[in-house]
């Protein structure tokens with residue numbers, strides 16, 4: 001049985017009408033997942049006990065993969081870290097609960113950088129996903145498994161992912177898929193293993209804009225279990241797919257087309273802007289001068305929050321535990337030294353330093369004030385423009401051999417285009433715009449808070465240029 005030619009939309013119709021029986025579909029999907037795992041490695045865990053759902057909602061019979069930092073009842077959840085190996089949550093994250101209530105099926109858990117610390121999904125002791133376009137190259141990170149599976153799946157599927165500073169956009173751009181990073185607070189974080197609480201956002205990666213819009217509509221909404229979740233009304237985001245973009249005003253911030261960005265990528269983004277102009281949108285160059293402060297302040301906020309969040313992994317309550325001699329401090333140090341990876345340790349050290357008495361004001365609190373200024377700069381821009389347009393990533397998907405030569409600072413620098421909108425809580429959408437040297441390229445659209453609908457309208461218009469609508 002082949003399901004490869006069916007889009008998510010068609011698949012859902014076939015299941016609903018009874019044309020497709022779920023039991024053989026599930027069996028086939030699990031077999032395909034095993035072979036994708038052998039080839040590209042997107043999973044930490046494949047859910048071999050997935051069953052046909054009893055609840056018939058908007059996602060009835062749709063396989064959904066879940067990034068491994070999102071808790072799934074009865075299914076190991078490691079956040080990419082050895083310290084959580086064997087942790088099986090007794091509850092579902094709210095977004096997983098909502099997806100299950102709509103009839104979605106949890107297919108498995110996808111691999112990621114440890115706790116989200118990375119841009120290329122190489123910082124993990126679990127599977128390092130290979131790019132389906134070229135297996136010597138990275139899928140991006142930290143939601144690399146989600147991007148990898150969205151690109152490689154020869155069955156209808158949408159991936160649940162997470163972004164703090166760009167972890168949905170990077171893998172979507174590198175794998176030629178669509179990634180929505182919603183407004184901060186749009187989707188409940190209850191059951192998400194924290195990286196940096198004030199910036200973490202759950203989102204999705206799929207094959208086309210429609211698929212991500214559909215799952216976003218189901219997963220969004222206020223949750224009494226997460227006081228930072230928003231009570232803004234949740235529209236049906238699929239209603240924006242295919243909507244006219246004729247009257248939209250779009251700004252292209254010049255800071256996002258600087259020397260550090262591959263010229264060929266900048267050119268294809270400008271070509272995409274020209275095509276939007278042909279559809280009647282107006283395009284204008286603009287400037288966001290505070291962009292240069294985003295990267296250093298993001299990393300200060302991120303490591304400060306991460307280092308406190310990771311303090312709870314002390315070898316007693318979750319995951320890794322050992323018999324030990326000595327006092328608690330010795331035990332705590334031993335288990336953390338053994339179980340955290342190099343990048344996690346680096347961030348714990350940096351974050352602990354930046355929060356020390358005397359440094360807190362100079363670093364963490366100052367970075368928060370800079371963030372407020374950056375949010376204001378975006379708000380001013382959205383007084384003038386409906387959306388902003390830029391490249392998604394400054395480079396094409398790099399080879400693993402090239403990544404191994406980068407310093408940590410150089411890796412952090414790769415987030416230069418995604419950091420400012422992410423730290424401001426603005427929603428972004430990454431959409432594929434073709435290939436350079438046979439490698440995928442993505443465009444990043446940024447909108448004002450809670451205006452994901454405009455992103456969906458623009459994203460689907462851009463998909464239309466490339467003929468990638470054939471899967472909706």
Ligand code: GLN
Nearest residue numbers: 116118163164165166167
């Ligand atoms: N690369 C960024 C970081 O390491 C973003 C990661 C993320 O969004 N989880 O912080």
